[in-house]
Amino acid sequence: MSGHNPSTGATGDAGLPPEQLPTASGPLTGHSPAETPAPPRTNQFLTELLRSSWITTLLAVVAAMIVGGILMAATNDQVRETSGYFFARPGDMLGAIWNSVYGGYEALFRGAVFNSRVSDFGAQIRPLTNTLGFAAPLIAAGLGVALAFRVGLFNIGGRGQILIACAFAGLITFNLNLPMIIQLPLTLVAGIAGGAIWGGIVGLLKARTGAHEVILTIMLNYVAYYLVTWMVRTPGLLQRPAGDQPISAATPANAQFPKLLGPQFPLLDLGFVLVVIATVFVWWLMERSSLGFRLRAVGENPHAARAAGISVPRMYVYAMLFAGGLAGLAGMNQIQGAVTTGFDGLIDSGIGFDAITVALLGRSRPWGVFAAGILFGALKSGSFTMQASQGIPVDIVLVVQALIVLFIAAPPLVRTIFFLPKSEAERAAKDRAKAAKKAVAA
Template identity: 80%
Template sequence: MSDDGKGTTPGTTDPERGLPPEQLPAVSGPLTGTATGEVPPPPRQNVVIKEMLRSNWVTTILAIVVAMVVGGILMALTNEDVRAASVYFFARPGDTVVAVWNAVYGGYEALFRGAIFNPRAADFFAQIRPLTNTLGFAAPLIAAGLGVALAFRVGLFNIGGRGQMLIGAAVAGLLTFNLDLPMFLQLPLTLAAGIAGGAIWGGIVGVLKARTGAHEVILTIMLNYVAFYLVAWMVRTPGLLQRDAEDQPISNPTPPSAQFPTLFGDRFPLLDWGFVLVIGVTVFVWWLVERSSLGFRLRAVGENPHAARAAGISVQRMYIYAMLFAGGLAGLAAMNQIQGSVTTGFDGYIDAGIGFDAITVALLGRSRAWGVFAAGILFGALKAGSFTMQASQGIPVDIVLVVQSLIVLFIAAPPLIRTIFFLPKTDAEKAAKARAKAAKKAVNA
């Protein structure tokens, strides 16, 4: 008998014809990959690349790249040569392109010279001085950022770094500046007093949060104002913090025996032993949060306070511990100021915006200890390089602040970065998209 061209012999019936798809036998063949019809798993390297592209580190780096691109556009728009060349753009477009390149390249080259390495300097020590300045600027940012990040991990939004720094500096000035002790006693005593002052100011927020349920954002904002006006009053009051025999609203200079020694001598004045201390504190915070039993309880409260309470963890106590640590770290940042870079006396502006910049550093570092450390160095580099940008290229320091803000903006919007660079979506984003599509179908039905 001959075949009819449909896979059956005339006079016979196909036993599989008319069966539902789920009852049909598995398809096999060279195009299916396996004899059983199973789809083979993707190659291992594809999975690794996909997970790497989904990682927070890639998103963070790309966010910095996008922010730098936007910063370059702003440099070009504010450059006088670019604006002058753009007037006759259609007649000679090359002049505008060259002016834009010179503005952007000159700005970021000046940023590099001021933050990392200056090849124009006379000797090697002067060439690497910008890097030491970056590390010096980064030290208080890292310390304060660690305090904000630790509070974030416990579910607390600590924006009181400024007040905690001010009180830390005030306590250290009140208790130790008038002591005449040798360095091996004066320096650690001043450091401990500043850390304790910041911890007490942060602990007030933790106690109020734990006992009354008051929101930590409101508490820290109000305590920032209290700390600022309290320190402003103390530096204007003789017998408290006001400099002896003067009417200026400023404290006495930091005693030489309380100042951090420079790490590599007077050639690098901004890099002192405070940076080494910050490295040690970063290691301690990493161990505390990621490896210790107390850190496990802190993280459990941050993930779900109700589940943590059901597991027998004292949520109120964790709130107090978290704010004590956060305040103490902000106090350490204040000590990096008055024992390191600002030793001629301080007033209510000793925080220099570090208390608020610490929030940005913590966000950029994803609230992880070493992420905060890297973010602090990046922001220290931007701060150190901004002065060279302004001095040599006439670029406003505000451009650097815009770049910092854009970094945080893009960090806070990972889907935007993935869309710009066509990165694979995370499982959470896919699930959210699927839920939105299902809800839309349900509404339309």
């Protein structure tokens, strides 16, 4: 017990003199310790990991899957039937919910990755090849949208760029009868050039007139659609010879992408390899080249870039040329790989707009877009099996895709749902709000 020691005349714990006692510190004494120990490195690593965009993206997908599972259960006939006597036999409803959700996602996996219900190995891995085939045009178009995002442009003209790419390729090469070694790359180059020109028009108009790229791309989407629709209805242009249907001629055999693993895997062709090459190219362009540095500088702050001597209008033109060319590559995946029997104004199949979702999910980074394209390809491939084997509407998959975008666009919501630590920007904003509130109260 501390106090005065009459035998020694000193005070303190255990009779120690004051100079030998430890210095008191803390919030109650008014004295702070001389040095606050740093938090363990493990804590810092975990905090930074939980704040990373990759964790937020992954958990956004998880949250979307959870909501998708709820929708599967809510639309299941057996779940609705057993809910009528839930309080009498709750196990029946819980079992029906489990069967609905597990069956749906098991069918999704079976239709997108690996089908364990068949004995032939080729049939087992065919779902994975279908996923890669569906993903190829999404990745190509998504790279175009992501590249424009990095330059501060919102390119929603992927649909028009895909259509014009297909029209260019059809006009230039479909009537030729050249060896495959010439006609295949010629068709590919013509399509990429067509998409680049259509995208470059947007960049040029924005650079010269200051017109907003969103308005330009939306309007050019309509122009491209009606132009291609007219061309496939007009003999001598794109309409199939000796036919009266509004459809183009079939893609010549010499211009079609060869199958990578043979006819047993019809959706996996050379187009996927070209998409991988395009991903590497976009990564090198944006992260390693001097042109990419200038493009990123314009995207970060066009005023500072202009002050540094960078031609902002020229960067806008370059960005839209690249974006349109990548959308053109997506179009070539369609007419040289997926749809070789002829095309019309619906050849884009929604890829131009889905590419925006892929770019957002991939955080506008090339390999992020690549991974996002694989995910959306898997959702598309697996949705058919879900509908066929479980009776789950394909629309549920579309809802899951929309929810992924919703959660990706609201990182604070994801962090709140999963109790993740706030980012520095969020903490700073919260501190500023508190300070402003105190100032108003004072």
